[in-house]
Amino acid sequence: MRHVSAIVIGGGCAGLACASTLKKNGIEDVVLLEKDDEAGGILNQCIHNGFGLTTFKEQLSGPAFAERFADEARALNVEIKTGAMVVSITEDKKVSYESQKEGYVTLQADAIILAVGCYERNRGAVQIDGMRCAGVFTAGQAQRYINIEGYMVGKRVFILGSGDIGLIMARRMMLEGAEVLGVAEIMPYSNGLARNIKQCLEDFNIPLYLSHTITHIYGKDRVEGIDVCKVDEHMRPIEEEKMHFDVDTVLLSIGLIPENHLADSIQIQMDSKIKGPVVDENFMTSVPGIFAAGNGLHVHDLADYAAKQGAKAAEGCVRYLKQASQDNDYVNTNAGNEIGYVVPARLHQNQLPKIVEMYFRVRKPVKKGTIVIKCGDEVIRSIPKENLVPSEMEIIPVVTDLILEKKQDVTISMEDVVYA
Numbered sequence: 001m002r003h004v005s006a007i008v009i010g011g012g013c014a015g016l017a018c019a020s021t022l023k024k025n026g027i028e029d030v031v032l033l034e035k036d037d038e039a040g041g042i043l044n045q046c047i048h049n050g051f052g053l054t055t056f057k058e059q060l061s062g063p064a065f066a067e068r069f070a071d072e073a074r075a076l077n078v079e080i081k082t083g084a085m086v087v088s089i090t091e092d093k094k095v096s097y098e099s100q101k102e103g104y105v106t107l108q109a110d111a112i113i114l115a116v117g118c119y120e121r122n123r124g125a126v127q128i129d130g131m132r133c134a135g136v137f138t139a140g141q142a143q144r145y146i147n148i149e150g151y152m153v154g155k156r157v158f159i160l161g162s163g164d165i166g167l168i169m170a171r172r173m174m175l176e177g178a179e180v181l182g183v184a185e186i187m188p189y190s191n192g193l194a195r196n197i198k199q200c201l202e203d204f205n206i207p208l209y210l211s212h213t214i215t216h217i218y219g220k221d222r223v224e225g226i227d228v229c230k231v232d233e234h235m236r237p238i239e240e241e242k243m244h245f246d247v248d249t250v251l252l253s254i255g256l257i258p259e260n261h262l263a264d265s266i267q268i269q270m271d272s273k274i275k276g277p278v279v280d281e282n283f284m285t286s287v288p289g290i291f292a293a294g295n296g297l298h299v300h301d302l303a304d305y306a307a308k309q310g311a312k313a314a315e316g317c318v319r320y321l322k323q324a325s326q327d328n329d330y331v332n333t334n335a336g337n338e339i340g341y342v343v344p345a346r347l348h349q350n351q352l353p354k355i356v357e358m359y360f361r362v363r364k365p366v367k368k369g370t371i372v373i374k375c376g377d378e379v380i381r382s383i384p385k386e387n388l389v390p391s392e393m394e395i396i397p398v399v400t401d402l403i404l405e406k407k408q409d410v411t412i413s414m415e416d417v418v419y420a
């Protein structure tokens, strides 16, 4: 069996950035396995622009942004295998994949990095009465059909969920000549970025129905119409406030979940809040030598951050590969008041880099408040913030001296909150 230093699973921007960073740090034999026919990941279907402002200080389309990372990985001689679907991993770091070119192959690695992206919640995740007729797509499926396969998915469209992919697809459908009758969002606020509400809905006069949901889909073979109801504060539909729309297509943009099948298969400890693996500051999971990054760890708002995290996981992996002994003593990080989750979920208590970046999201929109990061009951950082929303990920660098000294759990919470 062939033995390599590191195998990166997933060739999206996180996996590509990870593989390149491994190479740049002197890890010679790095194999990247990507199930699709091309590297680039989900960005290959995101043909709109707006990518790369953080990383490259310019506006790129999704494919152009991904190509920058693919070009770098190729230039550094990362062995990229496309059409290679990983079907299993083991705790002793054997990776098996299937490919048309090579058949069924198993490799032994010293380290594995999971950069497998995320999947979309589909109709099964929400309860909508009606038949299982054609014409109901996740927003990402529709995006792939239109932007990659060249098929138009419908003419009169309604979108459930105001996540960014749904908003971007509302604009895309209009540009392709469809009519988008509205977007319904069950929460009293949108889950998309403010710039996408403006550019994708308001600029096209597409109504956004907050505190609304689809309660019925009509049609036997194909969608013929839907009922949309206002919901009360417990998210129960108010029957008297029902509207009917004649549509032939429903797009669902109701959330993304890290693709966690491989991690789950070997009982890597999972974090129920992010639905991805528990990782430490090196992005190492509970199985030594197996790392996770990008949307396969927790869903990111911007691709730039997913790529940056891929590179950081590579640095953690290099530390693991070059270090003989591992410290197994951790403190936990906790999501306190109004914080949805915190990544990393745990930190080494005896050896940490000088600064660790903490990723988190608020649970609901906050107009004003203070983010307070504590180790035990001592404050490490306190930062006044305005206009925080759950759709936007926060990244805060934290100096680790106090954690190393006190060796107590770290909690991030919002204090003095004024709600939006």
Ligand SMILES: Cc1cc2nc3c(=O)[nH]c(=O)nc-3n(C[C@H](O)[C@H](O)[C@H](O)COP(=O)(O)OP(=O)(O)OC[C@H]3O[C@@H](n4cnc5c(N)ncnc54)[C@H](O)[C@@H]3O)c2cc1C
Residues within 6 Å of the ligand: 009, 010, 011, 012, 013, 014, 015, 033, 034, 035, 036, 040, 041, 042, 043, 046, 051, 084, 085, 086, 087, 115, 116, 117, 118, 119, 120, 139, 140, 141, 143, 165, 168, 256, 259, 262, 293, 294, 295, 296, 300, 301, 302, 303, 304, 306, 307
């Ligand atoms: C439909 C959709 C649209 C999006 N649109 C935008 C947008 O417009 N702007 C934005 O900033 N962000 C967008 N995002 C978020 C975007 O996915 C992330 O910001 C970023 O691209 C994630 O990069 P990644 O490398 O973590 O994941 P991905 O780009 O998803 O890459 C993961 C890769 O892993 C591969 N893979 C998975 N399992 C296996 C396996 N078993 N074997 C081999 N390969 C495997 C997949 O094929 C994929 O190529 C979108 C996400 C989705 C799902």
